[in-house]
Amino acid sequence: MKIYILVLIILVTSCKQVSSEWIDRTKHEGLYKIDFSNSFKILCTAENPENIKSTINNLEEAKIFFDEIFDEDLKFAVLFVDNPNWNKYAFSPPPGMPQAHYQGNIVLGLDNSVMAMRAEQGLKQLPDSILGTLKQHFGKELNLDLFYRDALSLHELGHLYQFFRTENGTQRHWLNEIFGNLCQVAAAKNLETQDVFNRMDVYQQFLINANKWGELRFKSLEQFEEDYFEVLKQGQNYGWYQTQFYLKAKELYIKFGDDFLNKFRDFLIDINPDKVGRINDKELNELLIKNFGNKVVKILELKNDR
Numbered sequence: 399m400k401i402y403i404l405v406l407i408i409l410v411t412s413c414k415q416v417s418s419e420w421i422d423r424t425k426h427e428g429l430y431k432i433d434f435s436n437s438f439k440i441l442c443t444a445e446n447p448e449n450i451k452s453t454i455n456n457l458e459e460a461k462i463f464f465d466e467i468f469d470e471d472l473k474f475a476v477l478f479v480d481n482p483n484w485n486k487y488a489f490s491p492p493p494g495m496p497q498a499h500y501q502g503n504i505v506l507g508l509d510n511s512v513m514a515m516r517a518e519q520g521l522k523q524l525p526d527s528i529l530g531t532l533k534q535h536f537g538k539e540l541n542l543d544l545f546y547r548d549a550l551s552l553h554e555l556g557h558l559y560q561f562f563r564t565e566n567g568t569q570r571h572w573l574n575e576i577f578g579n580l581c582q583v584a585a586a587k588n589l590e591t592q593d594v595f596n597r598m599d600v601y602q603q604f605l606i607n608a609n610k611w612g613e614l615r616f617k618s619l620e621q622f623e624e625d626y627f628e629v630l631k632q633g634q635n636y637g638w639y640q641t642q643f644y645l646k647a648k649e650l651y652i653k654f655g656d657d658f659l660n661k662f663r664d665f666l667i668d669i670n671p672d673k674v675g676r677i678n679d680k681e682l683n684e685l686l687i688k689n690f691g692n693k694v695v696k697i698l699e700l701k702n703d704r
């Protein structure tokens with residue numbers, strides 16, 4: 399009996415250790431610890447940051463939602479990093495492009511990020527009819543950090559709930575991104591107000607309708623996989639893929655609801671290449687049909703004509 403109890407205690411303690419110790423604390427060096435939340439750790443390049451409270455509030459609400467959906471109590475850290483220090487903490491420019499590290503950290507922009515400012519520049523010449531709608535959601539100054547920092551923080555947090563169970567085992571980047579977008583839509587839909595969802599939806603729809611991507615080198619899922627880091631470097635092309643993934647995620651969420659998130663995460667865990675090796679496209683398609691049915695697979699297909 400004593401041995402059983404001992405074994406149980408060891409098991410419980412080791413589980414707990416894994417859940418908080420997965421966070422890579424080497425990424426926190428040189429940052430100020432900010433005391434704005436009891437739900438997760440916050441670090442920042444500024445000692446007294448402004449304008450991050452609503453992002454933190456949304457992440458707190460999203461954590462409650464995700465913890466319940468995925469049956470976790472996820473420990474994680476959020477790093478708010480200003481433009482000059484971006485490359486020290488993030489793995490990809492430009493400053494303010496939100497990202498999730500495999501080991502428990504999210505990196506978000508601080509103040510007016512380069513990412514948002516560049517996008518804002520591109521909006522200046524638009525006719526008043528379009529600008530008016532955007533201003534309703536992003537304010538007179540068209541503050542796009544409300545999209546890149548605030549709305550997309552939900553997407554990055556979603557990634558962490560996957561990485562916590564798969565580490566860096568990735569069968570397909572595009573499946574990860576569908577999952578990130580699915581989490582983004584579901585969490586936003588479950589926030590107290592619909593402001594964040596409306597903002598992300600208006601802005602993504604605007605990007606799709608404006609269709610000002612320039613020449614896109616990559617358009618297929620195969621290219622997204624093979625040239626992932628090249629696509630990431632070519633910001634516009636990556637943005638185009640993300641709008642496509644967003645539309646698919648929204649459709650999946652509307653049709654299949656909150657329950658679909660956990661099913662999709664289980665699928666990503668089951669097909670982790672660290673466990674089952676690399677699956678070819680034909681096998682993957684069969685697995686998708688078997689797990690989710692033809693309707694879902696049809697939605698996931700990327701049409702290359704635009």
Ligand SMILES: [Zn+2]
Nearest residue numbers: 553557575578
């Ligand atoms: Zn993502």
